């Protein structure tokens with residue numbers, strides 16, 4: 638029996654660490670970039686699936702602060718792919734009523750990339766069905782340090798700082814915390830992604846390599862999430878028995 642998603646218990650925000658492109662290519666005797674190219678299809682299907690299932694916020698970890706340390710050819714290939722994908726897919730985002738945003742140190746991206754990205758963000762800014770956030774040149778530690786710098790620059794009184802106020806200085810200030818974080822490729826680690834925001838996220842790991850990930854895999858992750866008991870430090874059903 639195929640299981641259905643419970644529309645009453647949807648995660649509002651799903652974050653995905655898209656991992657395994659290089660190993661997927663290597664298994665096929667190809668260069669790593671072959672895997673990145675095939676990852677685009679997975680992105681497209683996952684975004685469309687998320688829209689279909691009624692997810693309001695989807696964040697994709699596409700390039701980390703640490704990924705700058707990869708060989709230059711790989712970084713260049715990823716940046717070129719990013720430019721062409723954003724350019725090609727803006728139309729699909731419009732058709733699906735998806736608003737594009739980004740988090741990360743965008744100023745580090747090549748100018749052409751920044752331009753393509755800001756154009757797509759501008760074109761899609763009034764779309765309402767889902768917000769798609771690309772994490773680019775992003776890391777959780779970078780973001781937290783950035784928030785601290787802003788707080789100091791703004792001379793905020795130390796005693797007035799609460800969790801809610803701190804969150805206003807994070808790049809995710811307009812996005813709820815992800816209820817569900819998915820990582821592909823069988824690696825069981827966070828790799829500096831959304832360190833603050835995943836405090837109580839449900840983690841879901843799959844051995845699938847990112848280029849093989851499809852909306853049905855997203856569905857499976859959502860159904861798995863819906864079976865979990867999220868206690869937030871309380872006892873089950875808040876009972877003592």
Ligand code: IPE
Pocket residue numbers: 655656657658659660661699700701704715822847
């Ligand atoms: C994910 O795949 C894409 C990025 C991190 C940019 P990888 O490139 O990390 O592929 P593996 O993990 O080496 O297989």
Ligand code: IPE
Pocket residue numbers: 654655656657698699700701703704824826828
């Ligand atoms: C995490 O994957 C970053 C992205 C998917 C963009 P990595 O492949 O960079 O992470 P590690 O090196 O396995 O921790």
Ligand code: MG
Pocket residue numbers: 656657658
């Ligand atoms: Mg990897």
